[in-house]
Amino acid sequence: MTAGTIMREHLTARSWRERCYSLLSLPLAALGLVAVVLTAIVGLLSAGLLFIPVLALTLRGDRAMGALYRLLARTLLRLEIASPPNPPRAPGLSGLMGQQLGDPAAWRVCLYLLIRIPLGVVQFVLGFLWWGYGLLFLCYPLLWKVEPLHGVDSAGAKHSFGIEISGYYFDTWPRALLVVVAGALVLVASPWPTRLPLLADRYLMPRLLGPTAASLRLAQLTETRAHAINEAAATLRRIERDLHDGAQARLVALGMRLGRAERQLTQGNLERSRSLIQQSRQEIKEIIAELRELVSGIHPPALDAGLGPALSTLAARSAIPTQVHLDLPERPPAAVETMLYFAAAELLANAGKHSEAKSVTVSVRSDKGRLHLLVADNGRGGVRLDGSGSGLRGLAERVRTADGVLTAISPVGGPTTISIELPAPA
The missing domain is CATH 3.30.565.10 (Histidine kinase-like ATPase, C-terminal domain)
Structure with a gap:
């Protein structure tokens, strides 16, 4: 990256999106803490059958939290994560309960929410507070003059200041400019501390919030099985239609023609019966060709x-x-x-x-x-x-x-x- 690119990086759309994500990390971590604690408590109470439906509902809510995080990842981090497929469900209420309680995607979301509790705090501190303090330092002269603090040092001298560090007061313009320079440096460097904890999310989200290879394979097999069944049924209907409308109808007509030839032969009309038999032979050749074409559609x-x-x-x-x-x-x-x-x-x-x-x-x-x-x-x-x-x-x-x-x-x-x-x- 060039020096100009580095200086402008904190103003890019990507940096603003990541900053917004870091700002949301703290409230979402608190919400995740509530969800994890609630799931744990309901899970312990589910030793009695009375709370099993509540646990199923709680896990459904955890799965909804996973959907929210996938939406944020797609919108703010430009990270596409597919929704995990729902597990198969048996009929009846017991089947619904079994589907929710045995949903591995919901339990993976619980693990992710647990990890997100400390991770969300780190993301908020490095991603948003870092930038916030940089902005505060950059505006220090204004804050110093508008809302100054007042104090007395150990020598009895009075100071009007905005920041004081171990008895060192930033109460002069040169010192205030030092704070401004520090703020500018913090702002310019802010994208990289922001992205450091986001690397953990980019690694964890696809693995804990997305579908597993096994679930994708199962969903694909289920879909292709249904398609194969439909395709086979459509092929059988086509063969039935072709036989009914084609070969079967022509065989019926052939039988009628041979019956007419038989009557003509009984009546002694040899020329007419010979003509009908010749037509029948030609019809047989055409029927055979049609059946061959039909069979070639099954196995060429x-x-x-x-x-x-x-x-x-x-x-x-x-x-x-x-x-x-x-x-x-x-x-x-x-x-x-x-x-x-x-x-x-x-x-x-x-x-x-x-x-x-x-x-x-x-x-x-x-x-x-x-x-x-x-x-x-x-x-x-x-x-x-x-x-x-x-x-x-x-x-x-x-x-x-x-x-x-x-x-x-x-x-x-x-x-x-x-x-x-x-x-x-x-």
Whole structure:
């Protein structure tokens, strides 16, 4: 940092936010002390069943305190901390009590509030009082003249002063200017004493007020499980609809046509029966083709030869010239192959519809126990996962069910690179 930057640091927006946080630290520490003592007392009284609902309510209040601290961290410290997910709840009142009493996030908040009691005092002293005394020293001449103190030293001399240290009176202008200089130095240096105790908060808050890795994993598994169930139900409904509206209806029509051919044959009308049978044979070929197409939506036959030939088949059918690069030490499991195939098919279809690209590259490689599918095009870009009507969101959800991650890098004007990362089963 340059000298000018150091001199101006105490006036920056960050310093003012941290100063406000330090000012709030003392009353919040007192509030935290009340919450911790109340939780401890109610916890001890909960040895009798009568106070268990009160303890559950108290822990709910502790969790609300954690939400308040996360809000302050986000607003004043620019520290983003996700809210911990609620633990699963069993049905009934007992399930609600068990959810509240067994909530690890609420108990972690209690620990944080306990630590915050001395930490809040230190933050207030170093973060706000330090700055306050610097401002007081800077204004010392004004305070000295407006509200002076009066005293007599050991020699009997009278003094009109504002500050006195061990018999040394700051009651002259040179001495007053020394106090002003000290105040200016304290103000200039104030951001660093303020930030020192805040480092403890920046370390503790994400660990005690945020979600744990296990809770995030549990929430993700719960969400992906629900999505997988919905996706499977939607697939079954689609297959049922396609069979009912397609193959089933055509098979009914085929049966009726063969019945007509049978009647014509019984009546001796050979030409008419031959024509109906020929139409039926053609209908059978079309039904078989339709069923093959339906089955390919479940398990593409092209995957029987491996992922490489299947992707090459997709590239050959793509509306945009497409190159395929495959670098895998061994063939992935069937479920992973199917996921990569359908993801590549959807991304190629999206590129053909929206990208206006001249070429597309599809590559699959293995790196550190993860499989990477990259689909890159030189189109107009602007692809967003959170865009209105973005089909990538659905694909991202399906990738998450396989414990994968989808990312999109697509600046306006291109190029676009969609990356899908999946675990490579051992």
